Amino acid sequence: MNPKTGILLINLGTPDAPTPEAVNRYLAEFLGDPWVVDYPRWLWKPILNNIILRTRPARSARLYASIWGEAGSPLLTITQSIADKLNKRNSDLLTVVGMRYGNPPVREALETLKQEGIRDLIVVPLFPQYSSSTTVSTIEHVRRELEKGFHFQKVTILEEYHDHRAYIQALATSIQQSWQQIGKPDKLLFSFHSIPKRYVTRKGEPYQDHCYVTAALTAQQLGLAPHEYLITFQSKFGPEPWLSPSTSDVLIELGKAKTSSLHVVCPGFAADCLETLEEIAIEGKHEFQSAGGGQFDYIPALNDSVLHVQALGEIIRAASKQ
Secondary structure (H helix, E strand, O other): OOEEEEHHHHHHEEEEOOOOOHHHHHEEEHHHHOOOOOHHHHHHHHHHHHHHHHHHHHHHHHHHHHOEEOOHHHHHHHHHHHHHHHHOOOOOEEEEEEEEEEOOEEEHHHHHHHHHHOOOOEEOOOOOOOHHHHHHHHHHHHHHHHHOOOOEEEEEEOOOOOOOOOHHHHHHHHHHHHHHHHHOEEEEEEEEEEEEEHHHOOOOOOOHHHHHHHHHHHHHOOOOOOOHHHEEEOOOOOOOEOOOOOOOHHHHHHHHHOOEEEEEEOOOOOOOOHHHHHHHHHHHHHHHHHOOOOOEEEEOOOOOOOHHHHHHHHHHHHHOOO
């Protein structure tokens, strides 16, 4: 019997190759999304087309090349592996992958579910903490695609899962497993992707609160005292104020303070990607140790681990009952 429920597993996206041309195409789509950069189009498009897309792709391509695997983009291959493992564990569900930007597109994933005769659809954006630049953009994109001839009896959208018990337990267990191998550090740093501060102060987005809750619940599971962990924000883009403190600034401060051992975990990333493998594991380590810090370890994202697949299965089951 074919599954009656389909899972559309969505991640942010990735260039098709670590080349300037592929990165250019990806950045044009990503940074051209008004949910990602909400400046007036008359102001933003000339900046994007005449400055950013002429200068950034070559540098970004080199960074992507430093983390690219034999099978391709880590973000894509890991996300696909998550879907494959969900399918093996849940024979009554059919999980397919779509990317918000780039390939495989959401429309292609919906076509697959339609051809398989799926009746009920559960949309699962792999963004635990809710933000307009990721969650809302993805949901609106899916809705637009659904209006182009896709009809399901029931559509359920998982908007966030920042405090879900299964997610928190998976994070805490993953960190504990790392500590069993390399020892508990002096400090644990939770690094989340930053967003413009006005998204919180003016638009009232809950993203910052979601990040704090995720970190606090995980630290509680680990039995950490407040002085044993820090919460920071990475990947700032553009001149306006973003959420702080900056991960980069804190890494340098901790290095200057001669912190003997530091572990960094990025709970907002379901799968390792450029922002974790290069920005944190490579560049972040360099910043910390160049400033005088000691041992630095990046704790991988949950990725396609048994912990993550089990947690997502439980989260999806709960969403299906809504």
